[in-house]
Amino acid sequence: MPTEQGYSPLVLIVDDHPDNVEVLQVRLDALGYRTACASDGETALNMVAQSPPDLILLDVMMPRMDGNEVARRIKADKSLPYIPIIMQTALDSTQSKVVGLDSGADDYVTKPINYAELQARMTAALRIKSLQDKLAEMAITDALTGLFNRRHLDERLDEMFEHSVRLHEPLSVVMFDIDHFKKVNDTYGHQVGDAVLAQFAQLLKHAARDIDRIGRYGGEEFMVLLPGTVIDAGVTFAKRVRQEVETHQFEYEGGALQCTISAGVAAFPHPGIHNRQKLVKAADDALYVAKTTGRNRVIRIGDEEFNANVKEVDDQHADGTVGGGNSRSN
Ligand SMILES: [Mg+2]
Missing domain, CATH: 3.40.50.2300 (Response regulator)
Known part of the structure; x- marks a missing residue:
């Protein structure tokens, strides 16, 4: 028994x-x-x-x-x-x-x-x-992908951010978004869309270390927390994932398809980042720049294209036309 x-x-x-x-x-x-x-x-x-x-x-x-x-x-x-x-x-x-x-x-x-x-x-x-x-x-799991859900990831990030501040350790955050995901759903149906999300989740799990935390942040948006990681290493991680996705065959019943992803990378310490929300916002802004400058690419905060585009992001955030993820064109 x-x-x-x-x-x-x-x-x-x-x-x-x-x-x-x-x-x-x-x-x-x-x-x-x-x-x-x-x-x-x-x-x-x-x-x-x-x-x-x-x-x-x-x-x-x-x-x-x-x-x-x-x-x-x-x-x-x-x-x-x-x-x-x-x-x-x-x-x-x-x-x-x-x-x-x-x-x-x-x-x-x-x-x-x-x-x-x-x-x-x-x-x-x-x-x-x-x-x-x-x-x-x-309560902490995203049912479709088996990754952490957004609420749990925010809680882990709170802890990690506090830890980083206390011990002066770097912390990177990468936001990923599947490019043209709506098209996948419209063309192949939601079941295939779900299969793509689940396979991308597996791919992220393989790419990340045990100490990293991976979650589904929104519909087709994923966030990875990389403790003890400076921004250069965060960018390397994101680029590796981008490359793997580009060559990956997303299989579904009756076929396979290919996708690309965009990524935004931010890290603490950084002059403008004093809390968890700012860190997420910075990664999200970098992702937005990656989206608007062609997709299938990785943008980090502070690089040339980020600086050229980010004011526009701030303005749009201010007047509410671009929110924190879902209203972004995919
Ligand atoms: Mg006794």
């Missing part, structure tokens, strides 16, 4: 009494769970921070830090995924259960433990965790 799709959930057993831990561990091992153990709250919190388990069996009565406090701290830590907590309590009083549930426990079992009941409650808790994990994943 626990080994659904070959995956064995990791259960952290927290109890100050070694005999209790041993009995639980033997039982859960036999049922196919992976187990880890902690004999006090402090150790448990460290283990959770190191590698979050899928479920915690938490003793309430422990010296120094009791189970209620452990549960409170785990549930208050926003950096952790959802981890169901089942309290084990010797106190079969309504009051102690209420305190446990109030402090963040998801369920409880009373000692001495009835193992059939424990297993049923664990299965239920893991089912909820699996749904929670799926929801958390969906």
Whole structure:
């Protein structure tokens, strides 16, 4: 039962009494769970921070830090995924259960433990965790491409920008846009358009490093965040992607087609860029210049063509005729 799709959930057993831990561990091992153990709250919190388990069996009565406090701290830590907590309590009083549930426990079992009941409650808790994990994943993912969505990418950029400012590290942002994408949709239909978007996403994934963050920013617009990267290296990356796309056969059911992309590159540090919004706007402006000066090219902020065209972009932004992406002619 626990080994659904070959995956064995990791259960952290927290109890100050070694005999209790041993009995639980033997039982859960036999049922196919992976187990880890902690004999006090402090150790448990460290283990959770190191590698979050899928479920915690938490003793309430422990010296120094009791189970209620452990549960409170785990549930208050926003950096952790959802981890169901089942309290084990010797106190079969309504009051102690209420305190446990109030402090963040998801369920409880009373000692001495009835193992059939424990297993049923664990299965239920893991089912909820699996749904929670799926929801958390969906909330940050663009469904079509599997890349990050715009909101998540903006959040990552906030963190990266702050990090860059603090440590004086460079940060490049590349905006990509598929040229004449509307024509692809109009000529071949939206299914083929979707196939092109998904394949371009794969291509970006292959081109980027593990530390880079890639997202779909709008319809056919993609953004890549390159931490620790000066603008020259950002431009090199963008040019490599542009070149790969130019020679790539975008396959769809019944054929293949070719596309080109345009890209705009901006980077921090830069005299005019003091926040995340300015950085994105600069990359977006550079992309706009790449579009208006022929497409299938990479433009960086500050180069000759950018400077010759960017005032016009600012003017158009000011009177609202060119927005942040969708109103740009593709
Ligand atoms: Mg105890």
